[in-house]
Amino acid sequence: MPNPARATVRLQPSVLLDRARAFVARRGEAFxxxxxxxxxxxxxxxxxxxxxxxxxxxxxxxxxxxxxxxxxxxxxxxxxxxxxxxxxxxxxxxxxxxxxxxxxxxxxxxxxxxxxxxxxxxxxxxxxxxxxxxxxxxxxxxxxxxxxxxxxxxAYSGLLKSVADRWDTVSGSDGGRSAFWQFRRARPLPGGLPMGDDERRAIIRGWWAATLAGGIDREPWRSATDNHPVRVWDRAEGEWVAFPAPMLTPPSRMIAPNAWLPAILEATLLAYLRIGREGLEVFRPWSVLRRWADDGANQHQEAFGRDTPVQSMLAELLGRGAVDDLTPGVDLADARNAEERRERLLAYCDAILADLDQNYLPGQGKADAPGHWTNYHRRELVATTPLSVDLAWEMSEELIAVRDDLARVDPAGFAPGAAAETGGLEY
Structure with a gap:
């Protein structure tokens, strides 16, 4: 018996496109x-x-x-x-x-x-x-x-103009700032900052050096307001220089009191929004902070026989008890000599290193509870993690480097032997 006829209308976009291409590609035809x-x-x-x-x-x-x-x-x-x-x-x-x-x-x-x-x-x-x-x-x-x-x-003008206009609109509102920055950063902080590893690490080391010398000015975390800027002391110009305020992660959203440095690094993104109006001067706070550790114009510079900015600052802090008449980050007022100052400063560094190790660096047997961000065995802890976890390793390593300098440097005014002064043959 004959089968009933069946017809299929093939009008899907992909099918129509395939047929059109086959028609155009017929060999020997005009198309x-x-x-x-x-x-x-x-x-x-x-x-x-x-x-x-x-x-x-x-x-x-x-x-x-x-x-x-x-x-x-x-x-x-x-x-x-x-x-x-x-x-x-x-x-x-x-x-x-x-x-x-x-x-x-x-x-x-x-x-x-x-x-x-x-x-x-x-x-x-x-x-x-x-x-x-x-x-x-x-x-x-x-x-x-x-x-x-x-x-x-x-150097590119207009690249971020629409983003800058949006930030200007919402920066006065806590809710607006939160909505602006929510889910915008998809990488850990080191991968999301517009700077190289050497630049970032120099700024981190400069933060520790400036902290010891009293070159960082900020409100206590629990009473800090979002619109009050963190400031860094410019040793070359003899004045305080302010970071942007409010920041992308202001004090009210830092979660922990030790997230100031990561928040300041994250705020470099705000400088790019202001470059079209204020020029390269917007990067001055971060440049000043880096110069506490590295005074190279464009890259890290070292010279055999010459102290680094950190070593020079620590020598002055140990020898005189203050740098540029700033109040040190550690109370040295009643320290009787340079070695007692060194002991107090080393103890302060050790306390910070212990806190970083206990609360941020991963390791067996460490706490896995709110307030500790080490092993992340519980998913819900991620939502309440401060920025510090992204930089904990580098913060620890750079502070160890500063501590090593602190343990070895001679106080200012100390007269080393001739062997310590040699810089090698000059030729």
Whole structure:
């Protein structure tokens, strides 16, 4: 017996697209011939008249110009910021090209002439790049990529303008700040900060050095207000320099009293929001804090026989009992001599290291309860974890380095033997 007929309507988007592509790709048909034709073959097609070839040349030239404009970066560079970062240089926009199949063709000559009379990019460089890429290859497309010279993110203007406007709107409200920053950071703090490992560690070490010397000014955690800034002492200028306030993680949301340093590092992101209005001066607080440990202009610098900033500061603190007339972070007022000061400062470092080890660094047998963030055997503890857990290892290691200097450095005014003064042969 005959079976009843059945019909299926296949109108899903993917099916329609597959059928359309199969139709266009039929061998020997007009569509296939058109799509497989190279740009050079399109311009030199003998099957069309001279007028048609001239129109095609004009259309290809127009396409090159439009593609060049579309290849420009979506953001601009601030010339003033760039000049400060690169010793007065001017940012020059350049373009790189894939193979351009118009060698010995009128289109190439007209395109080069257009480039020579355009002053919105590095003309000589772009013209040279085009000359190098001219060829007679049978290619169907030309790729163009526009770029500025390598620079720091702060040089790009407008990149974070919408984010900055949003922060300005919500920063006055605790709820607004919380909603703004909630779920925004997907990485641990070291991976989410716009700085390298050496820079971050130098700032951490500078924090410990400044803390010992009294170069950090902040309210007690339990009574701190979100709008009161943390300040660091600028030894070079002899003045206090304030960090942004409120921070992304202000005191009211720190969870623990030892999250000041991570919160200050996290606040570097706020400096990027203000760069367009205030320039590179917005990074001054972090630069000042780093100089407590490292006074290199752009990278860490050490010299055999010369004390580091930490060692020089500790020598002064031990020898005179104060640095720049600041009140030290440890009470040294009634210490009778440099060794008694050293003992008190070492004891303070040991107390902090013990607290970091007990509450933040993982290890067998450590507490797994609220107030301790070591092994994370219980999922619910993650929601109440302070920022300190992300930096605990580095905070501990850098404080150990400061402590080692403290244990060995000679107090200021102490006259070492000749052997201690040698810096080696100079040649």
């Amino acid at each position: 296939e011939q058109f799509t497989s034709q190279s740009l050079r073959g399109y311009l030199n097609d003998d099957s069309v008249g001279e007028h048609e070839r001239a129109e095609r040349s004009a259309a290809v030239l127009t396409g090159l110009k439009r593609t060049l404009e579309m290849a420009r970066p979506l953001v601009e560079i601030d010339p003033q910021v760039y000049a400060r970062l690169h010793d007065g240089q001017v940012p020059q926009l350049s373009f790189t090209f894939s193979a351009i199949p118009f060698l010995n063709h009128q289109v190439a000559d007209e395109f080069l002439d257009y480039l020579r009379h355009n002053t919105s990019f590095a003309t000589d460089l772009v013209v040279d790049n085009v000359r190098k890429r001219l060829a007679d290859d049978d290619v169907a497309r030309v790729d163009i990529f526009g770029s500025y010279p390598r620079t720091l993110p702060v």
